Amino acid sequence: MVSGPSGSGKGTVCQGLFKELANLQLSISATTRKPRGQEQDGVDYYFLNREQFEAMIAGNQLLEWADVYGNYYGTPQKPVLEALSRGVDVVLEIDVQGALHVKSRYPDSVLVFLLPPSRAELARRLKNRGTDSSVDIEQRMQWAEKEIKEIPRYDYLLINDDLAETVQRLCAIVIAERCRPRLFDIDLLLHNY
């Protein structure tokens, strides 16, 4: 799971990760908000209506979900578990609350926090995107402060001051986490010795 304030560069860093490493896929979130611009159903999000989303909540089909300013967002469970069963690791771009919820249910999952190098840089990036009003930006900055307080609960912290280096570090985290002893059949290893 990769978390970080809007403007931290989650999307770009994860794209870099997928270019570098195999056996990885991005989790596609479900949402009830309307598609924007070029967004495609099943690619950027699964676009659902409220009844569909609430049926998924009722059926325990979401790893986590939240109501953000009146729109539902959530992570469908089935594609994640199916990928894992095929030996494919799944990356979730996810807010701090959702990430900590998934971690509590799946303690072996891995939390990475992505942080822009400074508050000034974060504000600059949000302004440069040009998609947010100044009220939105102020709201996002306050949200960032709240999320940053949770960094000590994360497994890893990446300070995104150099994109290429941040991608390399994220790749290193994935490679390292694939070397955890619990992912190996220790009985089989012992049997071989």
Next chain:
Amino acid sequence: MVSGPSGSGKGTVCQGLFKELANLQLSISATTRKPRGQEQDGVDYYFLNREQFEAMIAGNQLLEWADVYGNYYGTPQKPVLEALSRGVDVVLEIDVQGALHVKSRYPDSVLVFLLPPSRAELARRLKNRGTDSSVDIEQRMQWAEKEIKEIPRYDYLLINDDLAETVQRLCAIVIAERCRPRLFDIDLLLHNY
């Protein structure tokens, strides 16, 4: 700390690591056994007599030590702590018992187990070294079996079937471990936001 049976390739893999990454140094062990071949004092080992070694034990100057077949081996504490205080990470090539002892004293230290791909391959490597008698080899194989049982207590497991890939994975572990939130001043990060 890197552990693994004799013949697992610890030395070669660590050499690869030092070529790839900066701010790393190898811990030099102290021992009372006699130098062999080209071994140099202060490079391969600190060669001490028994009185010197026992004075270090008595003075709590060793991170860990053991008596192996009548010779003392141990890790002098001072160079390790000095390197860490300069921001240099220290690699210990160390047996399982010593590694678990250091981990119990320094829970933030990181344990990596290096394993040849099979028992047959381990036996082949020990024979090819030509430095051990067949009795020694049998003894080392039995020692390997005992050490492998401790793999679940390790943080990472590297199966050394391809040297270049094993080095890359060990580099990834070091890079990833340098991204732990506890290594950052979170209060300072929060202050910046």
